[in-house]
Amino acid sequence: MKNGTVDHVPVFLELLISLASIVSVVIFVLLCGLCDCFSGKKQAEKQFLFDDEERGPERKSASVRPMKRTPMLTRKTIKFERPDKKPAVASIQPNVGAAGSKNGLGEFPLDPFSGMDQDLVLMEDQEESLGRIQFSLHYNFTEQTLILKIIRAQDLPAKDLSGTSDPFVKILLLPNKKSKMETKVKKKKLNPTWHETFLFEGFPYNKLQERILHLQVLDYDKFSRNDAIGEVNIPLCDVELAKETTYWKSLLPSKKSAGKLGDILFSIMYVPSQGQLTIVVMKCRNLQAKDFTGKSDPYVKIWHMYKGKRVEKKKTTVKKCTLNPVFNEEFVFDVNLDKIRDTSFIISVLDRDRISKNDIIGSVLIGHKTSPLEMKHWNEMFAKARQPIAQWHLLKDMS
CATH class of the missing domain: 2.60.40.150 (C2 domain)
Structure with missing residues (x-):
């Protein structure tokens, strides 16, 4: 008040000051809110890590579980030799254990x-052992007859899926292949016994010396060709025929098979x-x-x-x-x-x-x-x- 008069502040200036104050308060509130949010997030992360440390490693990794490795069913391939190498022809030696042998x-x-x-x-x-055969030979000089007795066979190999064989013996006086004789078939036997006698009549002794007795053991098959087990050839010039003599001979592989x-x-x-x-x-x-x-x-x-x-x-x-x-x-x-x-x-x-x-x-x-x-x-x-x-x-x- 001056000289009895009153000074009035313009209304727009008061409004401007009030508006500036409100804007300042709003900005301050927003800044405080942002600071609190940021600090709260960091605190939550710290608390999460702290909780993980307290709960142990199993809880810490619970959110990400490693994938289990399932074993694959594969067929192993064991390389004893390289396929491109020429097959070895050396005989196999038992109990070999050294590397590079x-x-x-x-x-x-x-x-x-x-x-x-x-x-x-x-x-x-x-x-493979093919077994052996037992037989006897004797020559009757009076009747000019060769007497052959097929006695038995032992340790014959199995030719059938049942693990047995049905063996019989085929007999020839080589070189004649037309006149043959056979024993009976012994079913499911690997050690058959025959005791069968065969006579070769009308053979002069000197002619008989040129012959070869051929004994072949076969496995009888009803539906297909008989399977050869083994054979033996006996030159009669090397045999003492004056008296009956019994022989054991190992069977050898058939030349045809x-x-x-x-x-x-x-x-x-x-x-x-x-x-x-x-x-x-x-x-x-x-x-x-x-x-x-x-x-x-x-x-x-x-x-x-x-x-x-x-x-x-x-x-x-x-x-x-x-x-x-x-x-x-x-x-x-x-x-x-x-x-x-x-x-x-x-x-x-x-x-x-x-x-x-x-x-x-x-x-x-x-x-x-x-x-x-x-x-x-x-x-x-x-x-x-x-x-x-x-x-x-x-x-x-x-x-």
């Missing part, structure tokens, strides 16, 4: 079977505690050619048999255009200990044919009641449990 398998590592207790045992590469199908090398191992039998098909040699090219496309098929019935089948891969394929493929079969005596395996080599039916080249029957060589391999597997036992086997015509 060479034998019928070629080169192999010290422990080719991971998880197995001991090294691979290689049985000697030997020819010896080694014509080829051989297969495989190992077997049994683990009684796990009830598992493992077969490793390694390789074949000198297989019979089935294609017009003079080669074959071989693969191996394994039938698991129980009491003569087929239970399970497994196969290898096909090897193209070869007569000496290398497989080295492993197959595991479940065989409980209480069933092992009635268990057997048919291991067959076949030629793959895309157009027609696959041809069987040859087979091997291995088990408790089989041929002597196969039975020896089988028994060796039990004598050395948890240890792979390898053996060469002659392929046979079991069709």
Whole structure:
């Protein structure tokens, strides 16, 4: 108030000041809210980490769980030798365990079977025993008659899937092949007894000296050709015929069928505690050619048999255009200990044919009641449990 008068502040100036104050308050409130939000978020993160540390590592990683690795079921391939190498021809030596050793398998590592207790045992590469035959010879000078008595045979190989054979003996006086005589067939026998007598009449003694007595043991087959087991040839000039003499002769492979199908090398191992039998098909040699090219496309098929019935089948891969394929493929079969005596395996080599039916080249029957060589391999597997036992086997015509 001056000289009795009153000074008035302009109304718009008061409004401007009030508006500025309100804007300042609003900005301050917004800034405080943002600060509180930021600080709260950091505190929450700290509290989360603190809680994780208190709850342990299992809670800390609960939000991200690692993926479990599921074991893949693959078929192992054990490389005893490289397929592109020329097959070794050295004989197999038993109990070879040194790394880099060479034998019928070629080169192999010290422990080719991971998880197995001991090294691979290689049985000697030997020819299969075909058994032997007992007979007697005597010449009657008065009647000019050769008297032959077929007595028995022992340890004949099994030719049938039942693990037995139906043997009989065919008799010839070579070089004459037209006049033949035969014994009776003995059903399901590997040690047959005949005691049958045969007479060759009207043969002067000097002429008889030029003849060869041919004895061939065969397995009788009702529906197909009889299968030769083995034979023996006796030049009569080397035999004392004046008195009756009894002989034992080992049977030799028939010239028409010896080694014509080829051989297969495989190992077997049994683990009684796990009830598992493992077969490793390694390789074949000198297989019979089935294609017009003079080669074959071989693969191996394994039938698991129980009491003569087929239970399970497994196969290898096909090897193209070869007569000496290398497989080295492993197959595991479940065989409980209480069933092992009635268990057997048919291991067959076949030629793959895309157009027609696959041809069987040859087979091997291995088990408790089989041929002597196969039975020896089988028994060796039990004598050395948890240890792979390898053996060469002659392929046979079991069709």
